[in-house]
Amino acid sequence: MPDLKRCSRCVLPETYETIEFDDNGVCNICRQQKIKQEKVNWTARKKQLDELIERYRGKHDYDCLVPFSGGKDSTYTLAYLIREYKIKPLVVRFDHGFMRPKLEEYTAKTLRFLGVDAIRFTPNWRIVRKLMLESLVRKGDFCWHCHTGIFSFPMHIAIKFNVPLIFWGEPSAEYTNYYDYSEDDVEMVDEKRFNRFVNLGINAEDMFGMINSEDDPVDPRDLIPYTYPKMKDLRKLGYHSVCLGSYIPWNVKENVKYFQKFLPWWQGDEVEGIPFDRYPYEKIECYMQGLRDYIKYIKRGYSRASQMATLDIRHGRMSRDEALEMIKRYEGKKPHALPIFLDYLGITEDEFNEICIKTAVPPYEHDFDSSSEYGNKPKDFDQCYREKDGVPR
Ligand SMILES: [Zn+2]
Structure with a gap:
């Protein structure tokens, strides 16, 4: 796990968009959440x-x-x-x-x-x-x-x-x-x-x-x-x-429970880069989600596991230590969407890495040797649309 300053409450790192820390090391998103819970009528x-x-x-x-x-x-x-x-x-x-x-x-x-x-x-x-x-x-x-x-x-x-x-x-x-x-x-x-x-x-x-x-x-x-x-x-x-x-408080876990009562077939799906047993329904709509998260990792040193953990901590469902453990296990792995995507665009992995590294947010510096291992592979990835040189396979 990269050495970044993280919110003392929710683990979001200093490279997160719009983040600021107060004197106690608590981030502005955590403080915002307090307003949501306490001030909104x-x-x-x-x-x-x-x-x-x-x-x-x-x-x-x-x-x-x-x-x-x-x-x-x-x-x-x-x-x-x-x-x-x-x-x-x-x-x-x-x-x-x-x-x-x-x-x-x-x-x-x-x-x-x-x-x-x-x-x-x-x-x-x-x-x-x-x-x-x-x-x-x-x-x-x-x-x-x-x-x-x-x-x-x-x-x-x-x-x-x-x-x-x-x-x-x-x-x-x-x-x-x-x-x-x-x-x-x-x-x-x-x-x-x-x-x-x-x-x-x-x-x-x-x-x-x-x-x-x-x-x-x-x-x-x-x-x-x-x-x-x-x-x-x-x-x-x-x-x-x-x-x-x-207009109504947004609690994702409760929301899913609400509609599953009458739409029981909706059971989520496995997504690259996060544990399926814990987050079965997060961002299931796109084959490329794991790749988005991987790019975020190259850029900012964190990805979806950090974001999910943050929400769980805020809602009192996870301890900070458990969060750090999960982040270590799931973040920074290469996604199976990567080779598929490279074929769509007709570029090599080195070219891709070079493009991504240019948008890095300091103080994070990505080391590609640390992310050479592939992460979890959802079952439907072999069915994903493939093409080579612009021709469907
Ligand atoms: Zn925070």
């Missing part, structure tokens, strides 16, 4: 939610729009709104290209059982590959297409179908300090938030300039799914885009 927030839903109910073809991956947060959001409010939602799925078989199975069953209209959108894979390489090289994060597509595409659908109320799941204050839980200040999921921490500081127009070339031209329209809609169109719609978790 959840009864008043719930009343706001009731009013919000009634304000839009029955006024359009759908009462609201729910962006949906099929993972734990969007499944909870959809299930909760239907169960508690009997609303009629339009479900929108942005397919980032790496949906796993179990997730697809859960989604098919859930959408049928709940009885909802759903739209699935799968963007051009040839463009996705270009976007992944470009954003990896520029930002050390290959998921630009996913971050931007997930947040902007459903907004285009909201405009096209004239559905002004949009419900996302988890508020960002749960993990970072970009927004907080202070009274009456409900986080809007809008363009400001999109530019602030969704699009990695690259808008679609700039991205077009980066991936378009004479030898391999790109059509500017290929970038539309990743472009936030025009403000005048959103204003005309009268949009109201919020997180359900801004």
Whole structure:
């Protein structure tokens, strides 16, 4: 385990985004959590939610729009709104290209059982590959297409179908300090938030300039799914885009228990880099999750095990020592997604390492010899889509 300063309460390291420590070595995310538990008037927030839903109910073809991956947060959001409010939602799925078989199975069953209209959108894979390489090289994060597509595409659908109320799941204050839980200040999921921490500081127009070339031209329209809609169109719609978790307390374990009572087929899946028995339902929606976490490790010296442990400590489910033990065992292992990904992009592992190391956050310095061993391999990884030199295998 790398030698980094960690929060004296929750083990988050000094390389964590937006982190600051107080005189007792406690981080600002831990202190924020205290505000959430002690200061937010959840009864008043719930009343706001009731009013919000009634304000839009029955006024359009759908009462609201729910962006949906099929993972734990969007499944909870959809299930909760239907169960508690009997609303009629339009479900929108942005397919980032790496949906796993179990997730697809859960989604098919859930959408049928709940009885909802759903739209699935799968963007051009040839463009996705270009976007992944470009954003990896520029930002050390290959998921630009996913971050931007997930947040902007459903907004285009909201405009096209004239559905002004949009419900996302988890508020960002749960993990970072970009927004907080202070009274009456409900986080809007809008363009400001999109530019602030969704699009990695690259808008679609700039991205077009980066991936378009004479030898391999790109059509500017290929970038539309990743472009936030025009403000005048959103204003005309009268949009109201919020997180359900801004109105009701967000406790992931409780949320999963809630919807498993009537969606019992949803049983999570194994993910690379974290113990399945402890976290069966964390980030099951993407084959590339383990690779994302591995890049984070190369950059910042920690990955998902640290983040999960932090939540468990905060909720009183794990001791700090147990957390450090788990981190040692699971973090910094090579993911099985890596060779698959290298084939998609047509780069070697050395080239990949070189790209990632450039975005390192000091004081962490990654030593690749320490991460030469592969981690746990989920069962479905042999079924993952493979290609070589741009041709499916
Ligand atoms: Zn902390």
